[in-house]
Amino acid sequence: MDPLHSLIKESLNQKPIGYSKNFEWYITEVGIAALMKKQNEIISSLNPIKEALDLDLDLSKEERQIINLDEKQILLFYS
Numbered sequence: 294m295d296p297l298h299s300l301i302k303e304s305l306n307q308k309p310i311g312y313s314k315n316f317e318w319y320i321t322e323v324g325i326a327a328l329m330k331k332q333n334e335i336i337s338s339l340n341p342i343k344e345a346l347d348l349d350l351d352l353s354k355e356e357r358q359i360i361n362l363d364e365k366q367i368l369l370f371y372s
Contacts, residue, residue: 298362301326301369313344316368324371325352332366341368 304321305328311318315334316327327341336359345352355370 297323298360301360301362301367305365305367311348311350313347315339316341316344318345318348318350321369324355324369325350327368327370329366329368332364334366336366336368345370 300322304319304326307319309317309319309328310325315330317330319326319328325345327345329336329339342353352370355372358369358371360367360369
């Protein structure tokens with residue numbers, strides 16, 4: 294397994310830092326991970342930046358990467 298995927302998978306076993314309408318939010322060793330609650334949605338149709346602001350997370354200037362892991366969609370925000 295890819296080392297990045299391993300780090301994220303470990304983080305998803307921890308308690309989330311918060312919840313928004315479409316995501317569960319986690320701290321990882323590489324950034325903030327937004328796990329989609331409904332896997333049949335398309336991430337690009339949602340507004341995770343706005344949802345993050347509801348949790349006092351300003352991720353607007355962060356890089357982002359979509360990761361598919363164990364049939365889950367995760368949006369990773371990192372610097």
